[in-house]
Amino acid sequence: MREQLSLLPAAALLALLDPWPWVPGSAALAAEQACPPAESRRSLPPAASEGQAGAGSAILVPAPDPAGADYRHRLRPTSHGWPRRQHWCLWIEPGASEGPAARWDQAWEDAVAAAVTSWQELLPLSVVSDPERAQVLVWRRRPPLRGGRASHGRAELKLLVVQRHGQLALEPHVSVSISPGQRPEAMEATALHELGHAFGLWGHSDDPADAMAAVPGATPIRHLSQRDRATLQWLQEQPALMLSPAMAEQEPQR
Numbered sequence: 662m663r664e665q666l667s668l669l670p671a672a673a674l675l676a677l678l679d680p681w682p683w684v685p686g687s688a689a690l691a692a693e694q695a696c697p698p699a700e701s702r703r704s705l706p707p708a709a710s711e712g713q714a715g716a717g718s719a720i721l722v723p724a725p726d727p728a729g730a731d732y733r734h735r736l737r738p739t740s741h742g743w744p745r746r747q748h749w750c751l752w753i754e755p756g757a758s759e760g761p762a763a764r765w766d767q768a769w770e771d772a773v774a775a776a777v778t779s780w781q782e783l784l785p786l787s788v789v790s791d792p793e794r795a796q797v798l799v800w801r802r803r804p805p806l807r808g809g810r811a812s813h814g815r816a817e818l819k820l821l822v823v824q825r826h827g828q829l830a831l832e833p834h835v836s837v838s839i840s841p842g843q844r845p846e847a848m849e850a851t852a853l854h855e856l857g858h859a860f861g862l863w864g865h866s867d868d869p870a871d872a873m874a875a876v877p878g879a880t881p882i883r884h885l886s887q888r889d890r891a892t893l894q895w896l897q898e899q900p901a902l903m904l905s906p907a908m909a910e911q912e913p914q915r
């Protein structure tokens with residue numbers, strides 16, 4: 662038996678050793694395996710920031726769903742494809758573990774965790790402790806003013822040529838800022854909305870009952886609507902980012 666086991670690839674061996682039900686530690690191990698660290702990263706020109714993904718894109722803007730069940734026609738791709746993934750790796754800024762700041766940090770962390778759980782029901786994603794392993798970085802900070810306007814949350818997209826396990830790929834890289842200076846329900850709604858952008862919903866719904874509404878209503882939206890879900894499902898069926906041979910040829914740099 663020993664010889665047979667040693668012939669298995671390392672991943673298969675770990676799967677055999679992985680206890681069920683999972684114990685603390687094995688989830689972290691699984692996340693590390695699903696999210697290898699970047700060996701190199703290279704920027705492309707700024708692809709988009711919130712609501713502006715894909716200006717001048719070669720990819721067509723989608724026609725509305727004939728049944729009107731989603732808001733796909735309000736999403737915009739990048740010029741290299743839809744910034745979607747089958748599996749996302751997420752890093753969340755750690756808070757203070759003691760002292761007066763810990764309580765406030767905990768409220769922020771709980772709000773972000775609740776939003777992550779909502780998306781996790783629809784999308785495979787792993788939370789990692791090393792930002793080098795992540796495509797989405799979530800920061801506890803108030804976004805800087807833009808055009809003199811303040812906001813509680815912001816998501817910013819860049820496209821990077823990333824090497825992991827020796828393989829180059831074009832990846833979305835999203836910085837999400839969530840302000841800690843809000844009520845818990847409002848923080849959760851902000852996190853739900855901004856993570857929606859991070860996971861590829863670069864556009865806004867015109868229905869205030871959707872998490873991705875352009876203009877939030879009086880009540881914070883803390884749950885994904887049927888339209889949010891249908892739009893994400895449509896997105897996941899679209900062509901993902903594609904690395905062109907010209908992008909792959911340039912020298913990698915960190």
Ligand SMILES: [Zn+2]
Nearest residue numbers: 711854858865
């Ligand atoms: Zn938005």
